[in-house]
Amino acid sequence: MKAETLNGLPHDGTAQAHFSHYAAPLIDNALACAGALHSNPDAEVLHKLRVSLRRLRTLLWAYRPLLDEQFDNQQRALFKFYASAAGKTRDWDILIALLGELGDAQERPVDALQAARSKSFDTSRATLEQADVKRALRDTLKEANRELNTAHERTPLPKFARKRLAAAQKSMAKRMKRAARAKRSDYASYHEVRKAGKKLRYLTEFFEPMLAKKQLKAVKPLKKLQKRFGALNDVVASEQLLRDNQALYVDEAAAAQALDALSHERKRRMRNAGKLL
Structure with a gap:
């Protein structure tokens, strides 16, 4: 008899079996954003990358009782580092927008602020490229699935x-x-x-x-x-x-x-x- 489902998730499924259902789309989106950084200087790409990484950290927190504690700590710290690197350019965009809303536009050093913003983007992009985000994310998914799918106990x-x-x-x-x-x-x-x-x-x-x-x-x-x-x-x-x-x-x-x-x-x-x- 086929199990009844909710949004594709079987009622009798286990948490271990469905980790990839939650993690894979987030990793795919993060990789797409990371790949777009080379040609797209839009801070929104970095923001979307950061959101995907935050969601992955939350997912790992949710699965913490089922994962090796050291592995979980390492991966969440790694994602936090990536998210921090991705967020710096957006911080400049927010500052520039706030100064425009709150202050005299003629008093703002617009060129200097934009130059600092551009430098931040270049630094964020270089940091993420050197960190090899693609390999790290795929390794995380692989290792988490290995731990979860070889566990003796199964959790509904x-x-x-x-x-x-x-x-x-x-x-x-x-x-x-x-x-x-x-x-x-x-x-x-x-x-x-x-x-x-x-x-x-x-x-x-x-x-x-x-x-x-x-x-x-x-x-x-x-x-x-x-x-x-x-x-x-x-x-x-x-x-x-x-x-x-x-x-x-x-x-x-x-x-x-x-x-x-x-x-x-x-x-x-x-x-x-x-x-x-």
């Missing part, structure tokens, strides 16, 4: 999915409580909420066919939280990036004015984010 996928999502929800709730009690100047606690929210959303998307309606109802408010906390992260990262590169401004007063505008915007966005806690 629906049970596994609900358990791991529950763990992510518990972590999210804990971090939100901590951030709610923290001082408004404590961005670190807000950043932890943002990371936990991403993990929870990615897991929900992975395991959606097997989740209860109650678990799926959390997606809408989660998207709102991610949007608001993401906007906060953008301005925090931009403020730090500008502090590290104030020399791009020939006029020190103009640099101080830009930093002041970013500081005010950070405080405003922290208040908005705090309302969701």
Whole structure:
């Protein structure tokens, strides 16, 4: 008798058997983005690569109970390194856009900012090419599948999915409580909420066919939280990036004015984010 399926996933399937179902498309997309970097200087390509790598890290976190701990730690650290390298150019794009929104356009050193952005892209591309992302991603998939498919115990996928999502929800709730009690100047606690929210959303998307309606109802408010906390992260990262590169401004007063505008915007966005806690 053929097993009933949900979105192609059999009810009686195991978590071990379906790892590739989740991982392979992410790896294919990451490889396509990495391959496009040589000819496409669009930071959106780097962003899509970073998102795929983040999703892979979340997937490895989900499968952590079924994988060798050392292997999991190594791979997630590797993906974090790749994602960080891919994200630097987008940080410059966000800073340039924010300065345009908040400040006097004539005061911005447009050429210097764009030159720094181009240099960042070249560095990101060179770093990722030298790191041999293609081989690393394929090796990760191969090794993970070897471990999972040779395991003696088999874990039903629906049970596994609900358990791991529950763990992510518990972590999210804990971090939100901590951030709610923290001082408004404590961005670190807000950043932890943002990371936990991403993990929870990615897991929900992975395991959606097997989740209860109650678990799926959390997606809408989660998207709102991610949007608001993401906007906060953008301005925090931009403020730090500008502090590290104030020399791009020939006029020190103009640099101080830009930093002041970013500081005010950070405080405003922290208040908005705090309302969701």
